[in-house]
């Protein structure tokens with residue numbers, strides 16, 4: 001039985017005060033969330049400490065949005081795995097397309113970060129996906145296959161979540177057809193050694209399309225950006241039918 005993981009990625013949104021306000025609205029909605037759904041909030045580094053305290057004893061798992069591959073050192077602006085686990089962080093997003101596009105992340109650094117996360121007992125959420133141009137040229141399969149081959153070298157698939165995020169669907173409202181997302185996720189699964197790796201879909205997931213997405217047999221959850229910022233919409237998403 002594959003685990004279902006619904007994760008919010010807050011990106012560079014919410015101060016500590018705003019994160020506390022979110023929790024006040026969101027926590028009561030979890031009362032009706034089935035116990036077999038893992039609910040994760042991947043928040044900015046500055047929110048992690050206060051969120052860790054607020055969420056102590058709750059069913060929400062905390063996640064970060066990046067981690068460095070070294071345990072410590074002269075790496076200005078970076079955060080290590082040990083710094084995250086000390087705060088009780090369980091998940092970390094690695095290789096998000098925004099990091100690949102704007103911050104020079106490569107498959108090689110993604111691979112190093114994945115291994116460091118696992119060394120510290122964190123569960124990485126590895127993001128893969130193609131651009132619109134690549135899709136239009138019929139390169140979706142080869143791009144993703146290449147990303148997986150490079151990113152997953154010596155990575156333990158037993159402690160891993162993958163998010164299929166077509167770049168053209170992120171923040172655009174242009175959701176990938178659920179059947180197409182299901183097809184690509186099936187292809188991703190066929191390239192893995194471990195059969196029960198949870199594979200999420202991400203890209204314009206909203207409260208009005210989550211039911212259809214989660215009805216697809218290959219899709220084990222969602223990585224949600226914009227719609228995770230508002231307590232009611234993320235509440236509706238984690239409580240999908």
Ligand SMILES: O=C[C@H](O)COP(=O)(O)O
Nearest residue numbers: 009170171203204225226
């Ligand atoms: O990590 C989340 C994805 O980038 C999706 O963002 P979005 O739901 O705002 O399209």
